[in-house]
Amino acid sequence: MQRQLSLLGHVLKSNGSRFPRPNQGFLPPLRQLPRNLSTDGGTESKEPSFDPFLQSPTKGLIYGRLTGIGKNTLKTDVIHFFEGCGLTMQDIKVDYNRTYASFGMILQFSSWTVFDTATRLITRKGRLYRLEKVDRGQWDLLKFYDGKVVLLQGVPRNALPEDIERFLSGCNFDASSIQIIVRPGFPDPSRFALVHFPSQIEAMNAFRVKNRSFCLNNPILMRVLQ
Incomplete structure (x- = not known):
């Protein structure tokens, strides 16, 4: 019995270094970089996308109703008045009433910048014209007679x-x-x-x-x- 106890003590003494001491914890693993929690599994965070609807539109067709024209005002008169705005005959529709008297026109501008230029021309030339923005639906409602x-x-x-x-x-x-x-x-x-x-x-x-x-x-x- 004494010999067995001696052998057991020898084994515990020789293997004592393999077991951690009570006040000694395991070394923590190397710190890992935080992972991106996006569902696409990417490791780099993406910048938030910019919502185009939150910015002022700068491109695309803009439509405006021109009033204050005379009954004999021609499309060519309007094109000449808004010189520099790039208007053509196809960019203008005349708004006729039920007896086919003209009381306005719908103009199609290539951008907001050109529309603003047109409004400044009215102010600078001092005409009684009035130009206000309208939606495309009003343009689509008018017929295009095209002088034919x-x-x-x-x-x-x-x-x-x-x-x-x-x-x-x-x-x-x-x-x-x-x-x-x-x-x-x-x-x-x-x-x-x-x-x-x-x-x-x-x-x-x-x-x-x-x-x-x-x-x-x-x-x-x-x-x-x-």
Whole structure:
């Protein structure tokens, strides 16, 4: 028994260095860099993305309603007035009322910068024009006549499309496009006719040749819609 106790003490003494002392803890592992908690598993943090809707728009088409124009104001007059803004005939739509009298235009600008330039031109030139921003929906609602549609005013109440064709005989127009429009009026309703032509030249030619001519003994006033 004494020999066994002696052997046990020898073993504990020789292996004592393998066990930690009561007041001695294990060395902590090397400190690791904090991991990014993003779901993509990346190790580098990403800068927060900038929301483009929080900044002022600087690109894209801008639409403005121009009022204060006269009944005879042409698109070319507006283009000349806003010289330097890059407007073309296709950037302008005329806003007509129910009797096809123009009371404004919708302009399409290439950017906010150009729109601001246009507003400064109005202030500098001292015109009675007024330009206010509108959304694209108002632009889309307007028809684009492009100088190829002629308005006939004073159409007799008993006139038929065939009578309009005879009135425009000798002109190159689309007979299938003739549209007779009736508007309430006093003492009698007003009657108009819209006729489409293949080009601006053909429309202007019909205006020069047929304006103030007679249809069923009624004088017809003609106007080219822009």
